[in-house]
Amino acid sequence: MRFWPWVCAVAVACGEPAPAISPKPTNLAPVPAEMKDSGVPTQPEKRGPIVVAIVVDQLSAWVAASRWPQMPTEGGFARLMREGTWVKNLRHAHAVTDTGPGHAALHTGKTPHEHGIYANELPAGDHRVSILRDESTRAIAADGTKDAPGSSASLLRAETVADRLRAAHPEALVVSISLKDRGAILPAGKHPTWALWYDSGLDQWVTSTAFGNAFPSWAQPIADKHAIEIARSVAWQPLDAPWLAAHSATKDDAPGEGDLEGLGITFPHVAKTPNAFRSLPATDRIIAELGHAAIAAEHDASKPTLLLLSFSACDVVGHVFGPDSWEAWDQLRKLDRVLGDLLKALDQRASKVSVVLAADHGNISMPEAPPPKPCGADDPWERPCVPGYRIGPKAAGDALQAAAVKALGPGAWVAGVADPYVHLTPAARALPAGKRATLDKAIRGWFATQKAVDEVIDTKVLAEKCPKVLESARTAPERAAKGEPLMSLLCRAWGPGTGAGDYYVTVKPGSFWDGELVVGKGTSHGSPYLYDRTVPLLVRAPGDAEAGIVIEDPVDFSAYAAIEAHLVGLDQRPIPEILRALTAHR
Numbered sequence: 382m383r384f385w386p387w388v389c390a391v392a393v394a395c396g397e398p399a400p401a402i403s404p405k406p407t408n409l410a411p412v413p414a415e416m417k418d419s420g421v422p423t424q425p426e427k428r429g430p431i432v433v434a435i436v437v438d439q440l441s442a443w444v445a446a447s448r449w450p451q452m453p454t455e456g457g458f459a460r461l462m463r464e465g466t467w468v469k470n471l472r473h474a475h476a477v478t479d480t481g482p483g484h485a486a487l488h489t490g491k492t493p494h495e496h497g498i499y500a501n502e503l504p505a506g507d508h509r510v511s512i513l514r515d516e517s518t519r520a521i522a523a524d525g526t527k528d529a530p531g532s533s534a535s536l537l538r539a540e541t542v543a544d545r546l547r548a549a550h551p552e553a554l555v556v557s558i559s560l561k562d563r564g565a566i567l568p569a570g571k572h573p574t575w576a577l578w579y580d581s582g583l584d585q586w587v588t589s590t591a592f593g594n595a596f597p598s599w600a601q602p603i604a605d606k607h608a609i610e611i612a613r614s615v616a617w618q619p620l621d622a623p624w625l626a627a628h629s630a631t632k633d634d635a636p637g638e639g640d641l642e643g644l645g646i647t648f649p650h651v652a653k654t655p656n657a658f659r660s661l662p663a664t665d666r667i668i669a670e671l672g673h674a675a676i677a678a679e680h681d682a683s684k685p686t687l688l689l690l691s692f693s694a695c696d697v698v699g700h701v702f703g704p705d706s707w708e709a710w711d712q713l714r715k716l717d718r719v720l721g722d723l724l725k726a727l728d729q730r731a732s733k734v735s736v737v738l739a740a741d742h743g744n745i746s747m748p749e750a751p752p753p754k755p756c757g758a759d760d761p762w763e764r765p766c767v768p769g770y771r772i773g774p775k776a777a778g779d780a781l782q783a784a785a786v787k788a789l790g791p792g793a794w795v796a797g798v799a800d801p802y803v804h805l806t807p808a809a810r811a812l813p814a815g816k817r818a819t820l821d822k823a824i825r826g827w828f829a830t831q832k833a834v835d836e837v838i839d840t841k842v843l844a845e846k847c848p849k850v851l852e853s854a855r856t857a858p859e860r861a862a863k864g865e866p867l868m869s870l871l872c873r874a875w876g877p878g879t880g881a882g883d884y885y886v887t888v889k890p891g892s893f894w895d896g897e898l899v900v901g902k903g904t905s906h907g908s909p910y911l912y913d914r915t916v917p918l919l920v921r922a923p924g925d926a927e928a929g930i931v932i933e934d935p936v937d938f939s940a941y942a943a944i945e946a947h948l949v950g951l952d953q954r955p956i957p958e959i960l961r962a963l964t965a966h967r
């Protein structure tokens with residue numbers, strides 16, 4: 382039995398067994414207002430409070446500020462804004478504005494320097510792998526344990542709120558779900574009840590032996606191979622094409638949009654591969670369905686309950702189509718509906734539903750897009766007035782290796798680029814000083830030809846300078862204000878002994894390391910600039926967070942973890958007091 386109103390409304394007659402995935406999860410008629418949850422609500426005595434901590438991957442403050450007010454009043458964002466507090470500018474304090482560092486920062490309240498997640502990936506031969514990949518673990522899917530490595534939180538050095546909760550209350554239910562391993566694992570930490578993500582190599586939803594020996598039975602109908610096939614077979618149609626045309630400033634086929642493995646650049650999009658599947662807004666709904674299924678199966682009033690959801694389609698859509706595309710508007714509109722439906726469904730199962738929502742990082746428009754108005758110093762997020770450039774990590778790694786061979790002779794010298802780091806090989810690191818200087822010159826020489834690149838910093842220099850820089854760097858809340866020095870941001874992004882690469886390469890404003898989902902297309906993030914570091918925060922906690930309040934001044938990112946901790950009972954300060962203590966003046 383499924384408990385989602387749209388399943389009842391569209392897919393099957395109410396009361397009949399529902400299919401694992403609604404056949405039309407991405408193109409539904411609006412759910413009628415009078416439609417109630419079709420499932421059996423949890424009996425009142427079994428309902429306890431539920432805390433939902435959400436991350437929307439790649440949702441910048443500038444997108445939220447302009448688009449949330451344009452969402453329908455019955456949607457999730459409008460409801461959260463009406464019933465909660467909206468911090469317009471939650472500010473990350475580190476330079477490496479990527480998914481892993483950002484998720485870990487939100488859920489630990491620490492910067493990468495302290496939490497140890499300094500990048501998303503590492504170079505591995507001619508490709509890159511997740512830094513959370515752990516060869517000592519195995520992936521577990523609905524059909525059993527795989528002979529493929531899993532992922533773990535072994536690199537995470539700081540405690541997440543979820544880990545603190547499980548330490549205080551070992552019986553607590555902690556469920557974390559995302560499309561990405563880093564989006565599920567870093568919010569959860571080391572001891573969740575369940576952490577689930579989609580492994581595109583296996584084309585399956587998985588957990589890992591790092592977190593237990595089983596795949597949850599409640600996830601199987603939504604997350605087994607058959608369910609993935611059904612979800613992928615549905616073409617991505619716009620929810621409301623005239624609404625997209627009216628709201629987006631571009632055409633459906635705007636310059637700079639990428640064709641991800643046959644997905645095309647105009648609607649409808651048909652996903653033919655696991656990678657293309659990751660871009661579908663339908664995956665956001667699957668994540669919400671999984672979260673709801675976990676609560677339906679395991680929530681109990683006697684246990685604290687923390688549901689951690691990271692919605693990733695926003696990031697993939699940004700990387701492929703850019704944030705101004707019809708696709709990005711449609712994805713946000715559908716996520717809005719998913720959040721609204723999720724809130725309604727959880728209300729049936731809990732005595733109180735508290736929500737904290739933010740993003741791991743922001744983004745910038747594609748170089749092909751017209752400049753924003755206002756721009757530069759007049760723009761609150763300092764988006765530049767001139768377009769930037771893309772630089773491809775794969776091509777950069779190949780070119781740097783070629784430059785190194787030219788300078789030093791044959792040999793493997795550059796292991797690769799996993800942005801923002803250039804990783805040298807052990808042979809290069811062992812070179813005598815003179816030859817190492819020759820290699821350094823070759824690397825800097827190549828980067829000097831790249832329009833996207835700002836600075837190339839030897840991480841030995843960071844090792845030398847960062848202790849002093851961090852000693853005198855601003856702390857919360859002042860570090861959330863404008864004008865944070867680049868070195869403070871870099872030193873908070875990097876840490877000795879983290880296994881980070883040999884050079885940290887920063888980009889110019891508006892430029893970015895290409896996400897390479899479609900090489901030379903789409904947008905990305907990862908820079909130290911305000912548009913990448915500033916994200917929205919929403920907190921809805923009835924009787925606890927002030928309703929209908931908007932905070933314009935910048936707030937330190939650590940507010941997210943402090944609020945999450947408050948909501949699960951680990952921080953006694955009232956939410957308005959937490960926010961006041963972490964607000965900087967512009």
Ligand SMILES: [Zn+2]
Pocket residue numbers: 439480696697700896906
């Ligand atoms: Zn991304």
